[in-house]
Amino acid sequence: MKRKIIDIDEEKCTGCGLCIPDCPEGALQIIDGKARLVSDLFCDGLGACIGTCPEGAISVIEREAGPYSEEAVMEKIVPQGMGVIKAHLEHLLGHGEEALYHRAIEYLAAHEIPVPAHGVEPGHAAPAACPGTVARSIPEREVAETGRAAGIESALRQWPVQLTLVNPAASYFDDADLLVSGDCVPFAYPEFHRDFLQGRILIIFCPKLDADIEGYITKLAEIFSRHTIRSITVLHMEVPCCSGVRYIVDKALNRAKKEIPVAEQTITLQGEAVEGSMVRPRGPGGGHRRDM
Structure with a gap:
């Protein structure tokens, strides 16, 4: 079968x-x-x-x-x-x-075996289940309380945005500040356009469900090699599988033999951005230096 x-x-x-x-x-x-x-x-x-x-x-x-x-x-x-x-x-x-x-x-x-106490609480991953696929309910919050998502205009500067469809030779990558994001992030973070997308060129993908990860590394490496990229901002959800976004970016930088400043932030399931440290590759094949 x-x-x-x-x-x-x-x-x-x-x-x-x-x-x-x-x-x-x-x-x-x-x-x-x-x-x-x-x-x-x-x-x-x-x-x-x-x-x-x-x-x-x-x-x-x-x-x-x-x-x-x-x-x-x-x-x-x-x-x-x-x-x-x-x-x-x-x-x-x-x-x-x-x-x-x-x-x-x-x-x-x-087999007369007792059933142990168990369950999946909303917002909590089961210990052995992949946290990225556990069903969760996120409590709705009043916009009036947070002042969020009001009057935000689109900051999208290019199309397409999905890495599979992106042309590595596109001129909009010249001297670009890149935003490389897990594709669930814009749905979880209501100020995505205002706080992250303004002034940046967007690339999105899913490191868990998209099939051609090796192809993604190759395509990103080609973008890094063909263009002068000023900076890279990596956004991913807090679930472990989404951290693969950073893994793919790092592999592409190494393959392209490029040193480009990378800032990383994690988005929680409650829609909050968690600050990350600035990470700069030391060089091809090397480790990383963190500027805290």
């Missing part, structure tokens, strides 16, 4: 093991120094492991794969104790997989 399942780029994988705790189903193991998908049977294809991979080595693809088995997963999880059972149930709830959740509960009932 053809279904969504994770794929691991062995060349990018360093074997750090950070993805392992985010897979309570036990689909991943470190073997011969690399993360491996040990069985299609245990991988639900929801990608909870993606956000914690610092190298961007894990993606979700669609291919011929054996069917996922909730029963087989529960057989593997139950001996690991109540903490892992709880994490798995919250993982399923956090991704809206109610059918699989009920099958897990039925398995516990059939």
Whole structure:
């Protein structure tokens, strides 16, 4: 059967093991120094492991794969104790997989195993679920109280803005201040145009759902190489997978062998901007210097 399942780029994988705790189903193991998908049977294809991979080595693809088995997963999880059972149930709830959740509960009932206290609170990620996909409700705030989003005009200076569609040779990149943003940011931050977009050229993408991350690195590197870029501002949501925006920018700078000032800010799910430090690459292949 053809279904969504994770794929691991062995060349990018360093074997750090950070993805392992985010897979309570036990689909991943470190073997011969690399993360491996040990069985299609245990991988639900929801990608909870993606956000914690610092190298961007894990993606979700669609291919011929054996069917996922909730029963087989529960057989593997139950001996690991109540903490892992709880994490798995919250993982399923956090991704809206109610059918699989009920099958897990039925398995516990059939084997007379207590159901641990669990749940996904609004605004809180389940421990084993990918925080970028957990369903959350954000309380509405009165505009009158904050004075926000009133009389803000569009500051968009170019089109297109999605990195897939952007032409690296476009003249608007000449002497530009770039704003590289996760594509959810403008929806979460109401003053996006006023506070960040004015005077900048915008590039947006999603490091979790967009498929061609390597292509994004290559295209950004081409932009950096062909044009004089004065500065780069990176905006991303607070969920871990969105921090991949900064990863892609850094990889592109390294590939282009360019030193360009980079400022980074995180946007919370409540629509607040969290100040980041100014980060300047030391040089191609080097580390970073932070100006606090």
